[in-house]
Amino acid sequence: MPVRVVDTSSPSRVLGGPSGNTLPPPCSLLSIGQSFSGTQNVSSLQKDEAWRVNVCIQGCDLEHGYLCGTMEALNVPMADTPVVTFWEGELVDTKNYTFFTGKWGATAEDDIKHWTKFPSFSPLSTQVEADGGKSLDLSNYPYIFMRWKEQYFVNVGSDCGLTIAGFYYVCFSCSDGSINGFYYDPNSSPFQKLELKATNDGRMGFCFSAYELQ
Numbered sequence: 001m002p003v004r005v006v007d008t009s010s011p012s013r014v015l016g017g018p019s020g021n022t023l024p025p026p027c028s029l030l031s032i033g034q035s036f037s038g039t040q041n042v043s044s045l046q047k048d049e050a051w052r053v054n055v056c057i058q059g060c061d062l063e064h065g066y067l068c069g070t071m072e073a074l075n076v077p078m079a080d081t082p083v084v085t086f087w088e089g090e091l092v093d094t095k096n097y098t099f100f101t102g103k104w105g106a107t108a109e110d111d112i113k114h115w116t117k118f119p120s121f122s123p124l125s126t127q128v129e130a131d132g133g134k135s136l137d138l139s140n141y142p143y144i145f146m147r148w149k150e151q152y153f154v155n156v157g158s159d160c161g162l163t164i165a166g167f168y169y170v171c172f173s174c175s176d177g178s179i180n181g182f183y184y185d186p187n188s189s190p191f192q193k194l195e196l197k198a199t200n201d202g203r204m205g206f207c208f209s210a211y212e213l214q
Contacts, residue, residue, distance in 0.1 A: 029174075029176075029177030029198045030057065030060060030067075030144065030172060030174075030177075031057060031060055032057055032058065032059060032060055033056070033057065034056070034057045034177075034198060035054065035055065035056045035057075035198075035199045036054070036055040036056075036177070036179055036196035036197060036198055036199060037052075037053070037054050037055075037196060037197060037199050038052075038053055038179070038194070038195045038196035038197055039051065039052055039053060039194075039195055040053050040073070040183070040192055040193065040194045040195075041192055041193045042189065042192050043189065043192075049077075051073045051074065051075055051076055052073070052074040052075050053071060053072065053073055053074070053194065053196065054071070054072040054074070055069055055070070055071050055072075055179070055196055056069050056070050057069045058070060058086075062091065062093075064096055065090055065091040065092075065093050065095065065096030065097050066088070066089070066090070066091070066096075067088070067089035067090075067091060067146060067148075068086070068087065068088045068089060069086075069087060069089075070084055070085065070086055070087070070154065071084070071085050071087055071148075071150065072084045076162070078160075078161050078162075079156065079160065079162075081155065081156070082155075083153065083155070083156055083160070083162065084153070084154040084155045084156075085150040085151075085152065085153055085154060085164055086150070086151050086152055086154055087148045087149060087150045087151060088148075088149055088151055089146045089147060089148045089149070089170070090146060090147045090149075091144060091145075091146050092133070092138070092144075092145040092146060092147070093138060094133050094134055094135075094136050094137075094138060097147075098128075098131075098132035098133050098134055099111055099115055099124075099128045099132050099133045099145065100132040101147060101167075104149065104166070104167050104184075105185075105186055106167075106184055108132075110184060111169075112125075112128070112129060114169040114182050114184060114191075115128065115145070115169060117169075117182055117191065118143075118145075118169075118171040118180060120142075120143040120171055120173075121145070121171070124136060142173065142174050142175055143171055143172060143173055143174065144171075144172040144174060145169075145170065145171055145172075146168075146170040146171075146172065147167055147168065147169060147170065148167060148168040148170055148181070149167040149168075150164035150167070151164075152164075163185070163187070163188070165185050165187065166183055166184050166185025166188060167183075167184055167185075168181040168182065168183050168184070168194060169181060169182045169184060170194070176197075176198070177197070177198030178195075178196065178197050178198070179194065179195070179196040179197075180193070180194065180195055180196075181193070181194035181195075181196075182194070
């Protein structure tokens with residue numbers, strides 16, 4: 001979700017990684033057309049604030065560790081209309097991507113600080129700190145870890161007073177479809193928390209068609 005503008009490497013893709021690692025577990029709640037609703041806390045030292053957020057999955061390719069979708073922020077104070085962005089995601093599967101981001105201004109230390117915010121990461125932390133988790137087999141792990149990077153604004157201009165310079169560390173629960181995330185941008189309030197639940201109406205919920213995104 002876009003956040004307010006504040007005035008103030010090596011890639012994560014695995015090259016020549018272990019061939020034995022397998023794909024994340026398939027999940028019907030992480031499929032094209034599935035929608036999620038919740039909030040993102042954008043509080044700062046000056047103000048406590050949360051924006052309502054809707055997310056819809058537009059594409060999912062587990063084989064290549066790719067995911068994409070739209071994110072709609074509904075009650076942005078400086079916007080006259082809901083703000084929609086298009087994002088692309090990396091699935092941490094140790095085949096295509098590891099837990100180390102290696103771009104977008106994030107260091108390995110930043111990665112560990114954010115991943116350790118998720119309780120479900122704790123059993124993996126030792127191996128991840130050692131090698132980014134390259135030797136882990138996450139195929140049967142009940143959570144899927146991702147990074148979401150917003151690419152562009154869909155319905156407003158880039159001069160809207162918001163920024164999409166950062167990205168999200170994301171944890172998806174395969175059991176109930178809940179999503180937790182933390183936004184990272186050195187120029188924004190740290191650890192802005194994203195909390196989403198899969199909507200009951202699934203594919204009938206908020207979603208933009210490919211035509212509308214063009």
